[in-house]
Amino acid sequence: MTSTPVARADVAARPHLDVGPDAGDVALVESRHFRQGRVRVLRELLPTLALILVVLTAWEIAVRVLRVAPYLLPSPSAIALRLLGDPVFFAREGAYTLSEALAGLAVGGGLALMAGLLMARWRWLERALLPVAILAKVTPVVIVAPLFVLWFGFGPLPRVLIAALLTFFPVLVGAVSGLRAAPLAARDVFLTLDATRAQEALLLRLPAALPQLFAALKVASTLALLGAVIAEWVGGDRGLGRAILLANSNLDTTTALAGVAIIGSIGVALVGGLSILERRMLFWHADSAAD
Amino acid sequence: MNRSAEPPAIVAHGVRHVYRARAGDVRAVDRVDVSVGPGELIAFLGPSGCGKSTLLRMLAGLLVPTRGEVALDGQPSITARGAPGIGWLAQDDGLLPWRTVRDNVALALTLGSRSIQIDERVDAMLAQVGLTDARDRYPGELSGGMRQRAALARALVAEPAFLFLDEPFANLDELTRERLGDLLLELRDAPDRATPRPTTILVTHSVIEAVRLADRVIVFSARPARVLDDAPVPLDRPRSYDQAGFGPWVQCLTSILRTGGADAPLTAAIGASR
Numbered sequence: 278m279t280s281t282p283v284a285r286a287d288v289a290a291r292p293h294l295d296v297g298p299d300a301g302d303v304a305l306v307e308s309r310h311f312r313q314g315r316v317r318v319l320r321e322l323l324p325t326l327a328l329i330l331v332v333l334t335a336w337e338i339a340v341r342v343l344r345v346a347p348y349l350l351p352s353p354s355a356i357a358l359r360l361l362g363d364p365v366f367f368a369r370e371g372a373y374t375l376s377e378a379l380a381g382l383a384v385g386g387g388l389a390l391m392a393g394l395l396m397a398r399w400r401w402l403e404r405a406l407l408p409v410a411i412l413a414k415v416t417p418v419v420i421v422a423p424l425f426v427l428w429f430g431f432g433p434l435p436r437v438l439i440a441a442l443l444t445f446f447p448v449l450v451g452a453v454s455g456l457r458a459a460p461l462a463a464r465d466v467f468l469t470l471d472a473t474r475a476q477e478a479l480l481l482r483l484p485a486a487l488p489q490l491f492a493a494l495k496v497a498s499t500l501a502l503l504g505a506v507i508a509e510w511v512g513g514d515r516g517l518g519r520a521i522l523l524a525n526s527n528l529d530t531t532t533a534l535a536g537v538a539i540i541g542s543i544g545v546a547l548v549g550g551l552s553i554l555e556r557r558m559l560f561w562h563a564d565s566a567a568d
Numbered sequence: 569m570n571r572s573a574e575p576p577a578i579v580a581h582g583v584r585h586v587y588r589a590r591a592g593d594v595r596a597v598d599r600v601d602v603s604v605g606p607g608e609l610i611a612f613l614g615p616s617g618c619g620k621s622t623l624l625r626m627l628a629g630l631l632v633p634t635r636g637e638v639a640l641d642g643q644p645s646i647t648a649r650g651a652p653g654i655g656w657l658a659q660d661d662g663l664l665p666w667r668t669v670r671d672n673v674a675l676a677l678t679l680g681s682r683s684i685q686i687d688e689r690v691d692a693m694l695a696q697v698g699l700t701d702a703r704d705r706y707p708g709e710l711s712g713g714m715r716q717r718a719a720l721a722r723a724l725v726a727e728p729a730f731l732f733l734d735e736p737f738a739n740l741d742e743l744t745r746e747r748l749g750d751l752l753l754e755l756r757d758a759p760d761r762a763t764p765r766p767t768t769i770l771v772t773h774s775v776i777e778a779v780r781l782a783d784r785v786i787v788f789s790a791r792p793a794r795v796l797d798d799a800p801v802p803l804d805r806p807r808s809y810d811q812a813g814f815g816p817w818v819q820c821l822t823s824i825l826r827t828g829g830a831d832a833p834l835t836a837a838i839g840a841s842r
Contacts, residue, residue, distance in 0.1 A: 460660070460662065461660075462658055462660035462661065462662035463662040463663075463664060464662075465625075465630055465656060465658065465662060466656055466662040466675075466722070467679065468629070468630055469628055469629070469630065469654045469655070469656035469732075470654075470656075470675065470676055470679040470726075471654075471679060472679040473679075476679055480664075480675075480679075481664065484664070484666050560706075561665035561666045561706055561707075561708055562665070563708075
């Protein structure tokens with residue numbers, strides 16, 4: 278960054294231009310923080326990995342020693358072999374389920390954000406729509422799913438819609454409370470600068486709502502995945518949910534658990550991905566995941 | 569009071585404001601009349617919580633008075649936003665933490681219906697406040713004094729006709745307060761301004777700051793705010809602590825504050841004798 282430092286003569290003549298005591302320290306704080314971040318992530322993962330290893334080892338030993346039948350509880354090694362034996366199958370089905378979940382997240386989240394913006398603008402709308410949203414949330418998915426298949430057929434649409442349905446409420450709550458969280462001082466500034474409502478929403482309220490939105494999205498992403506899996510049980514032609522269901526009916530517990538392991542990994546990856554994105558976008562936020 | 573022949577730039581007449589609270593209504597401002605000439609720098613001086621900030625917000629168009637009228641350049645304050653241009657600076661700088669200093673200052677030129685040549689004006693303004701080196705930093709990386717300088721730049725870059733300051737330097741150290749006060753005066757008088765000097769109201773609870781910076785001081789009572797005294801500060805600029813008359817003026821205003829108005833005739837007498 279090229280910059281012209283304030284010349285000595287200038288500072289002498291106008292002493293109030295002295296840039297301030299903290300200026301030099303800024304660069305120092307910045308680099309230290311960034312470096313610490315990478316090492317921190319690895320160190321944070323270590324206990325989790327160690328725990329997983331312990332659990333898997335205990336499981337393996339228990340199954341072998343007690344000679345548990347594979348259709349009751351397969352060993353981790355058997356599950357691993359199944360996964361490695363047909364990686365393409367699991368990857369493909371997993372990708373399919375993931376894409377349904379992501380589509381549902383996008384649709385449900387997008388609608389919820391728009392609804393949130395409208396509700397922030399017109400308070401009466403909030404009072405009117407919130408009960409409807411709660412109703413949608415509370416209705417059990419396993420009852421709604423067959424109805425959706427009946428209405429929308431056997432393709433991916435009903436599954437995406439179910440995932441969207443589960444996503445809607447948490448993102449709506451996050452959006453409404455986040456959009457209200459814009460700091461008062463900044464709102465005053467926008468008012469006196471004669472900002473239009475659209476400018477205030479886009480440049481102030483939406484960025485200020487991001488912390489709440491990210492928290493809601495993390496919750497919603499797991500729900501979207503769950504919704505996609507359940508929807509596949511009811512009327513799917515592809516996907517891991519359907520694969521698990523089929524495996525269960527064949528007493529192929531090994532495949533079923535392998536599928537569950539993949540879904541679990543997808544869930545972790547989704548939330549982890551959101552956390553990484555959050556860290557990048559919310560660098561300015563005091564409570565962000567970076568620390 | 570307003571010596572110039574031009575019509576006053578800011579007029580408040582019979583202004584009252586009542587906050588509705590669960591525990592009961594709070595009368596913050598009680599029948600205040602204020603008149604400010606164009607280009608003047610007025611200090612609103614008063615004890616904490618007296619309602620002077622509420623009055624300022626009504627003048628700036630951020631709050632609708634419960635009673636009374638407020639007008640900027642003859643237009644009612646609320647609808648006047650945008651036409652004459654308003655600069656606002658409060659104790660909380662209101663900088664957007666996700667934008668750099670430069671982008672924050674540029675906001676004043678991009679919001680509303682304006683679309684002006686931005687880069688040069690922003691850079692020129694940043695140079696004037698001494699933030700050129702910090703222009704790509706984020707507010708979270710700056711000290712309090714630097715943040716207020718950025719907020720001051722944002723308030724003035726669009727060359728507004730009015731400038732409203734709500735205790736902007738209150739939580740800064742004495743030296744920084746002094747420097748920022750000088751910067752404020754300098755920016756108002758900048759020779760390369762295209763528009764005339766902004767009519768300025770500075771709310772402060774520091775008597776020293778009022779005497780250092782203001783053309784005229786309006787002293788308010790404790791809540792609900794009433795005007796106790798309205799007197800010009802007849803000291804030559806640049807003002808300094810060792811200037812003859814500075815000390816006496818500070819003492820005078822302080823005693824008005826302390827006694828709640830019993831000394832008002834004294835101020836008028838001093839003002840008349842100069």
